[in-house]
Amino acid sequence: xxxxxxxxxxxxxxxxxxxxxxxxxxxxxxxxxxxxxxxxxxxxxxxxxxxxxxxxxxxxxxxxxxxxxxxxxxxxxxxxxxxxxxxxxxxxxxxxxxxxxxxxxxxxxxxxxxxxxxxxxxxxxxxxxxxxxxxxxxxxxxxxxxxxxxxxxxxxxxxxxxxxxxxxxxxxxxxxxxxxxxxxxxxxxxxxxxxxxxxxxxxxxxxxxxxxxxxxxxxxxxxxxxxxxxxxxxxxxxxxxxxxxxxxxxxxxxxxxx
Amino acid sequence: xxxxxxxxxxxxxxxxxxxxxxxxxxxxxxxxxxxxxxxxxxxxxxxxxxxxxxxxxxxxxxxxxxxxxxxxxxxxxxxxxxxxxxxxxxxxxxxxxxxxxxxxxxxxxxxxxxxxxxxxxxxxxxxxxxxxxxxxxxxxxxxxxxxxxxxxxxxxxxxxxxxxxxxxxxxxxxxxxxxxxxxxxxxxxxxxxxxxxxxxxxxxxxxxxxxxxxxxxxxxxxxxxxxxxxxxxxxxxxxxxxxxxxxxxxxxxxxxxx
DNA sequence: TAGTGGTCTAGACCACAGC
DNA sequence: CTGTGGTCTAGACCACTAT
Numbered sequence: 001x002x003x004x005x006x007x008x009x010x011x012x013x014x015x016x017x018x019x020x021x022x023x024x025x026x027x028x029x030x031x032x033x034x035x036x037x038x039x040x041x042x043x044x045x046x047x048x049x050x051x052x053x054x055x056x057x058x059x060x061x062x063x064x065x066x067x068x069x070x071x072x073x074x075x076x077x078x079x080x081x082x083x084x085x086x087x088x089x090x091x092x093x094x095x096x097x098x099x100x101x102x103x104x105x106x107x108x109x110x111x112x113x114x115x116x117x118x119x120x121x122x123x124x125x126x127x128x129x130x131x132x133x134x135x136x137x138x139x140x141x142x143x144x145x146x147x148x149x150x151x152x153x154x155x156x157x158x159x160x161x162x163x164x165x166x167x168x169x170x171x172x173x174x175x176x177x178x179x180x181x182x183x184x185x186x187x188x189x190x191x192x193x194x195x196x197x198x199x200x201x202x203x204x205x206x207x208x209x210x211x212x213x214x215x216x217x218x219x220x221x222x223x224x225x226x227x228x229x230x231x232x233x234x235x236x237x238x239x240x241x242x243x244x245x246x247x248x249x250x251x252x253x254x255x256x257x258x
Numbered sequence: 259x260x261x262x263x264x265x266x267x268x269x270x271x272x273x274x275x276x277x278x279x280x281x282x283x284x285x286x287x288x289x290x291x292x293x294x295x296x297x298x299x300x301x302x303x304x305x306x307x308x309x310x311x312x313x314x315x316x317x318x319x320x321x322x323x324x325x326x327x328x329x330x331x332x333x334x335x336x337x338x339x340x341x342x343x344x345x346x347x348x349x350x351x352x353x354x355x356x357x358x359x360x361x362x363x364x365x366x367x368x369x370x371x372x373x374x375x376x377x378x379x380x381x382x383x384x385x386x387x388x389x390x391x392x393x394x395x396x397x398x399x400x401x402x403x404x405x406x407x408x409x410x411x412x413x414x415x416x417x418x419x420x421x422x423x424x425x426x427x428x429x430x431x432x433x434x435x436x437x438x439x440x441x442x443x444x445x446x447x448x449x450x451x452x453x454x455x456x457x458x459x460x461x462x463x464x465x466x467x468x469x470x471x472x473x474x475x476x477x478x479x480x481x482x483x484x485x486x487x488x489x490x491x492x493x494x495x496x497x498x499x500x501x502x503x504x505x506x507x508x509x510x511x512x513x514x515x516x
Numbered sequence: 517t518a519g520t521g522g523t524c525t526a527g528a529c530c531a532c533a534g535c
Numbered sequence: 536c537t538g539t540g541g542t543c544t545a546g547a548c549c550a551c552t553a554t
Contacts, residue, residue: 016542075520075552202504208282308525332533
């Protein structure tokens with residue numbers, strides 16, 4: 001900032017935005033490196049010549065942008081870029097599925113972290129969206145497997161899997177432990193081998209529940225993935241709604257041209 | 259909220275979070291429907307028995323969650339769910355490429371909107387990341403096509419495409435108008451047909467520049483897509499960094515199992 | 517104990533929208 | 536003109552961290 005770091009009162013730009021922009025510039029210029037503590041709010045009050053609420057507004061801009069985090073009693077710190085784990089989708093190979101219990105554990109094996117999951121089973125009636133994706137009627141019964149995946153103890157993924165109940169009756173899919181090969185193996189035994197997958201990827205800000213479950217820092221979006229598994233006859237067998245922390249994951253897809 | 263909508267001072271939960279939670283609940287319960295105006299901040303002051311800055315803190319929580327937007331002089335409104343356009347990746351078919359100038363125009367044709375793009379050409383030296391993705395040396399010259407895509411006048415996508423300059427010299431790829439079939443057609447004419455694609459999908463909060471270019475409302479993340487196009491010999495020919503508004507797009511991928 | 521961020525107040529004035 | 540959100544002040548007290 002030019003004039004001894006004071007804000008320009010005549011520029012028309014709100015003071016808190018000027019301060020935010022100045023701090024942002026200093027961070028990207030390396031004046032404050034990742035992990036560094038910013039000057040305290042009271043120091044910034046002196047530096048910029050504005051009141052503390054104004055400084056807090058400025059810092060909040062950077063917090064919601066995800067470039068700093070505040071720690072109560074300690075200070076405000078420049079967020080180090082978090083290491084991104086690349087999840088290769090399009091690779092739910094049968095071999096990998098046979099070895100263990102599904103995509104997440106396959107990813108774990110590849111990523112070298114200690115996985116654990118908790119599962120809750122419930123049954124519900126398909127709403128509009130679920131019915132449409134599963135090609136059943138709204139109100140039809142679906143089996144719901146609500147999962148919480150941990151890597152080295154940290155929750156890293158929420159996944160809710162839904163299958164038409166007509167495909168899961170009298171199978172271990174309706175139990176917590178689906179057995180070797182997971183739910184897909186049980187479906188195959190029942191004559192419903194998976195033939196194709198579709199995934200729909202989006203992003204949004206997390207709900208408060210998701211934010212606390214995934215321990216998301218402020219300013220961290222969630223990646224949403226809806227995977228639909230189809231049988232060889234094109235019938236949808238399962239939809240899986242996943243929520244991932246956007247600061248930890250990147251999805252990768254590969255395909256051949258034409 | 260229970261006690262005549264006043265906040266509970268003894269609960270330990272900050273007043274602004276109680277107000278935010280109450281408003282959030284009322285919105286999801288339908289008391290305030292999409293498009294509805296919330297009570298004015300001064301009315302909420304009376305309702306909850308807190309000061310106006312506290313009300314503003316509460317409303318800001320909802321704004322950064324993307325569930326309301328404030329309009330100066332008019333009020334705070336419940337954000338209607340925006341219509342999501344589904345972009346089918348894995349479908350950059352040669353036929354579609356031949357018909358026009360690339361993936362965006364193909365999407366436009368499918369989506370039924372009026373597309374327009376502006377392009378800036380520049381040349382730069384590959385940084386670490388670009389060099390690694392393009393399998394060249396850091397510092398090698400790359401041709402950069404910086405694009406801004408509009409649909410019906412609105413900016414809906416930023417895309418920066420980089421190719422090793424050794425592949426673009428003496429081609430129209432180094433000009434604004436690449437000609438029929440786009441850059442991929444020119445590459446193919448030069449003996450570099452595209453064989454495979456890879457895409458890496460992530461999400462993050464937009465930079466201020468991206469937010470204003472894409473006219474993103476507060477609390478709207480950006481989806482980032484990095485597409486790498488490979489030749490038949492496995493050599494990377496192009497990387498394309500795209501930024502999309504997460505409230506308008508969903509990406510779809512399909513593949514066959516095994 | 518001292519320093520940090522977290523919360524909150526009771527105002528004030530400004531800029532914009534709409535009648 | 537009135538009502539709306541946007542900005543800002545000058546404090547106060549609390550809760551947490553570190554020494």
